[in-house]
Amino acid sequence: MVQNRFMFTVLLALSASFSVESAAVAPAYEPEKTFTEICAACHSESPAPRAMPRSSMANLPPERILKALSSGVMSFFALPLTADERGALAAHISSVPWADDDGSANQESLAQCEREQPLTADAWDQPHWSGWGVDLLNARFQPAEHARLTEADLENLELKWAFGFPGAATIGSQPAVVGGRVFVGSPEHRLYSLDAQTGCAYWRFDTEGGVRGAPVVINDNKGPTVFATDRAGWVFALDANSGALRWKHRTDDHPATMATASPVFHDGRLYVTAASFEENSASARNYPCCTFRGSVTALDAASGDVLWKTYVITEEPQPTGTSPHGAPKFGPSGAGIWNPATLDVKRGRLYVTTGDAYSRPASINSDAVVALDLDSGAIAWSWQATADDAYTNACVDADVHPEILAECGPDVDFGASAILRTLHDGSEVLLAGQKSGVLHALNPDDGTVRWQKRLSPGGILGGIEWGIAADASNVYVPISDVWENLDDQGAAGGIVAVDFNTGEVQWEQPATIPDCMETDGCVAGQPQAVTVIPGLVFSGSMDAHMRVYRTSDGAVVWDYDANREYETVNGVKGRGGSFSGGGATVVDGMIYVTSGYGIFGIDGNVILAFGPRQSEDKAN
Numbered sequence: 001m002v003q004n005r006f007m008f009t010v011l012l013a014l015s016a017s018f019s020v021e022s023a024a025v026a027p028a029y030e031p032e033k034t035f036t037e038i039c040a041a042c043h044s045e046s047p048a049p050r051a052m053p054r055s056s057m058a059n060l061p062p063e064r065i066l067k068a069l070s071s072g073v074m075s076f077f078a079l080p081l082t083a084d085e086r087g088a089l090a091a092h093i094s095s096v097p098w099a100d101d102d103g104s105a106n107q108e109s110l111a112q113c114e115r116e117q118p119l120t121a122d123a124w125d126q127p128h129w130s131g132w133g134v135d136l137l138n139a140r141f142q143p144a145e146h147a148r149l150t151e152a153d154l155e156n157l158e159l160k161w162a163f164g165f166p167g168a169a170t171i172g173s174q175p176a177v178v179g180g181r182v183f184v185g186s187p188e189h190r191l192y193s194l195d196a197q198t199g200c201a202y203w204r205f206d207t208e209g210g211v212r213g214a215p216v217v218i219n220d221n222k223g224p225t226v227f228a229t230d231r232a233g234w235v236f237a238l239d240a241n242s243g244a245l246r247w248k249h250r251t252d253d254h255p256a257t258m259a260t261a262s263p264v265f266h267d268g269r270l271y272v273t274a275a276s277f278e279e280n281s282a283s284a285r286n287y288p289c290c291t292f293r294g295s296v297t298a299l300d301a302a303s304g305d306v307l308w309k310t311y312v313i314t315e316e317p318q319p320t321g322t323s324p325h326g327a328p329k330f331g332p333s334g335a336g337i338w339n340p341a342t343l344d345v346k347r348g349r350l351y352v353t354t355g356d357a358y359s360r361p362a363s364i365n366s367d368a369v370v371a372l373d374l375d376s377g378a379i380a381w382s383w384q385a386t387a388d389d390a391y392t393n394a395c396v397d398a399d400v401h402p403e404i405l406a407e408c409g410p411d412v413d414f415g416a417s418a419i420l421r422t423l424h425d426g427s428e429v430l431l432a433g434q435k436s437g438v439l440h441a442l443n444p445d446d447g448t449v450r451w452q453k454r455l456s457p458g459g460i461l462g463g464i465e466w467g468i469a470a471d472a473s474n475v476y477v478p479i480s481d482v483w484e485n486l487d488d489q490g491a492a493g494g495i496v497a498v499d500f501n502t503g504e505v506q507w508e509q510p511a512t513i514p515d516c517m518e519t520d521g522c523v524a525g526q527p528q529a530v531t532v533i534p535g536l537v538f539s540g541s542m543d544a545h546m547r548v549y550r551t552s553d554g555a556v557v558w559d560y561d562a563n564r565e566y567e568t569v570n571g572v573k574g575r576g577g578s579f580s581g582g583g584a585t586v587v588d589g590m591i592y593v594t595s596g597y598g599i600f601g602i603d604g605n606v607i608l609a610f611g612p613r614q615s616e617d618k619a620n
Contacts, residue, residue, distance in 0.1 A: 006551030029085050031092035039093075042393055051280065051393070054597035055520065056169060056598045058095040064167040064188060065090035067279045072196075073174030095204060107326060107572040108166045113200040118241050119217075119224035119398050123179030127588035130176050131216040132262035132467075136343035137420040140531050140583065147533035153612065154536075154548060154558040157591070160611040161199035164572030169598035170606035174214035174262075174529070174582020175607060176226075179592040182592055183226050183240070184607050185211020191228050191236070193243060196590065199569040205241055208232040213262035213340065214582055220268070222246065227270055233257030235272050237304060247304035254292045256281055261340045261417075264350075269307065269341070270299045271350060279358055282392035289390060289392060290333035290358035291317045294339060296372060298348070308377035312337065312354055312370050314362040320360065324401040334390070335366040339417040341465075342430075344444060348374045351444070353414030353432050356381035357390040360407055366390075367413050369432050384449035385434055386412055411460045412436035416467045416529070419475065420444060423501050431475050433464030439477055439498060451503035455496050456481050461600065462492075464582055465528025469537065471551065473608075475500045476537045479511075482525035482600065492525035495539050495549060509554035514543035516563050521578060521601040529583035538593075540579020540587065542601045546593060562595040568607055577604025 025178070035043075035054075042051035057065065059245040069078040069086045078086050127146040134142055141211075165172055165186040173185035181202065182194040187210035195201040209232030216227040217240055224240035229251075238244040251259050256278035264271045272411040274295045293313040300307055317330040334357035341350040349371050357366040367386040372379055389409030394400065400408075412435040429450055439460030441450040456463055457475055462481040469476050474497045481492040490536045493511025498504065510522035521542070528540040536557070537549040544563035547556050560575030578601030584593040590611045596604015 006348075018176055029088055031085075031089040033389060034081070034085075035093065036291050038284065042280060052169070052599050056603055057093050059603060060094055060169050061167045062087075062090040062094040062098055064169075065255060067092055067189065077534065082250050093320055098392065099492050105478040108164070108448050110201040110204060111199070111569050112194050113198075113202050117180050117195060117202065119179040119219070120183065121219050123224070124219060126179065127473065128178040128430055130178055130218070131264065132174065132340045132582070133342075133417060133419075136345065138265060138340065138342045139421070140467060140529065141471050141518070141531045142531065142586050144534045145587070147586045149533060149586055149591070150538070151535055151550065151557055153589065156613045157558070157610045158304065160197070160609045160614045162566035162588070162609070163192075163199045163570055164566070164574035165569035165606045165607075166572050166606045167604040170594065171581050171597045171604070172594040172607060173211045175585045175592040176215045176217050177585055177587040177592060178217040180607070182607075183215040183217060183228075184594065185213075185215065185228055185230070187211070191215065191231070191238070193240070196587070196609070199572065205236070205238055205243045205290070206244070208234045209258065212260040212581060214266050216263050218265050218301070220301065225301075225375045227263045227265065227301070228262065229259035229263055231258045231260065233259050233274060234260065235270070235299070239302070244382070244481075248272065249299060249304045249306070252295055254278075256292050260338050264341050264343060265301060266343055266345070268301050270301045271341045272297050272299065273337035273339070273341060273352060275338045279334070279336075279392045282358060282454070283394050283397065285394070286327045288328040288330065289323070289394070289599060291330050291476070292336065292358065293317070294335040294337045294354055295486040296337065296352060296377065298377060310372055310377035310379065312352070312365045312368075312379070314379075315363075316361075320374065324403045329359060331359035332357060332361050332363040333580060335363055335368070338415050342418045342420055344420055345374075347444065347458070347546060348376055349380055349444075350379065351418045351420070351430060353418055355415065356409060357410055358392050359462045361389050362388045362390045362409070367434070369414070369418060369430065369440070369447060371444070371447065382448040383439060383442060383449070385414070385432075385438070386410070386436060389413065412458055419468060419470050421470050421475070421500055426455050429500055430468065431468065433468045433477055435459070435463040435465065437463035437479070437481070439464065439468075440474070440499060441503060453498060453503045455479060461525070465527035465535045467583060469530045469532040470500060471534070473501070474506055474551065476530050476532055476551070478526040478528065478530045478539050480525040480527035482527060482542060482549060491540060492523055495526060495530065505552040509549060509556070511541070512543075512545070512546055512547075515561070516543050516602065519616055521598070521603070522603070528579045528581060531583045531586060531592050533586050538584040538591070540583065540593065542578040542580065542597070544577050544579065544595065544602050544604070546579060546584065552579045560610070562604070562608065563602060566608075568606065572605070574606045575604050576606055576608065577602035
């Protein structure tokens, strides 16, 4: 493939950024020079979108930085470095000592569950939440019989337990809860099975990359199985009871591939989507931009065999010239899929929303909603929301070249899955929220527009980020607008309820002015995916507050501030922070949510579990 043929070119280009003073005598390694030449473009104190500022990176343990440089999202930049140089760079960036030096608190002591809680077939008859959107339609609506939580119960909620992700300064996955077990992924390349009531551990599995999407837990002829994806682009099938690996498959062979979305299971198949961090890689001035293409792959759930794979950009990237910095240019590229597919079994289709292009010419399937045939993967139709949106982090370089800037789009791609809902007249509508701040309603038959509604100004980290939710009549839309309101922290955020039959706003609840103004990363934006149960909407904020809104009028009826330290059940130093990515999981009267988003927000590393306060009678 084109992307592989040019890997040697990429290696030479990246290596050229490290000057060599003498061929005979190698100079002493200077980690600050590496940071200035390679890292600072994104990780300054005014970081690029989705990049952590250097001050926050200093709070990371060097083990985590080394992992990112060796096998994680930064490994592509670190290719020219030796193992010793990567270690020296990690130690230089971090202000935390190596764990081996002093046995620091970054190590965990898993509290193993004393009793067995094996998953059996009847676990799926009990309250549960599996995957990202609960159902195949991605509504993120938990029905009353599974939620078992009402507004009257909120005042009786208390924190039952906290679990700390070792070494993390950013958020874990959205939890899945089945059969009394919580399945949750860590940014530290781990997947855990925990007890839902106590947080003790049944097992831990080490993945290739950080886990962002919610695990999917099913019961098939092999028994209970959990599927998960990671930020290195892998999908894993594990025995849900023991954590033993059944199979694993990488979603694409491009070196920048990542999978942030939950897989989707239906009828013996697993549907997985692929995104990438090449948008960040392109910030290196000598990077040959760009060759990644977003894709959807259908796998046999039992074996991991590929049944079909479809690139949403159908053309392979071709050379298109040379950048002002002398690097080769390729296109079309981009259109990563950051979110899970939405399955429409009745029509035999699935729908995905796509990211921006990385290079010109921008594909017509970037910033788009694309329908694919479930059986073959053939593209049935595509509708583009924003044309010519070619964007990489090179566009925010302080000294960006005018020629590059002229090609930069607004970066208003889709980060949220589409939702399929039924209208009052019996027809259906496909709802898609975009970073532009516009909510789109499409006809699922052909992708034609039913209505559109602008809900916010939108922007790079603005508009609608990670997920909307819908009940039988309204769609609930959280507003991010984080990057656009740094000078007015209270201006970002809010939540809007829209009648999806008409497109009319039912109510708007603006963001609460943050009470954490002195904390780095404190803003009021609400990029986290929202969750809805009958009568209540759950929406986390970058100001570290988890709030519950009444669906009838938008009133805030519960508010929890996670910006604090926690004593964790696994002995890891715990800290709550911003809420982003996957939303709250509500099951059997309990709320489970991960807290901390140091990429752009308040650092944190915990999953929090809330449940009913124990009465004095029961306590005695």
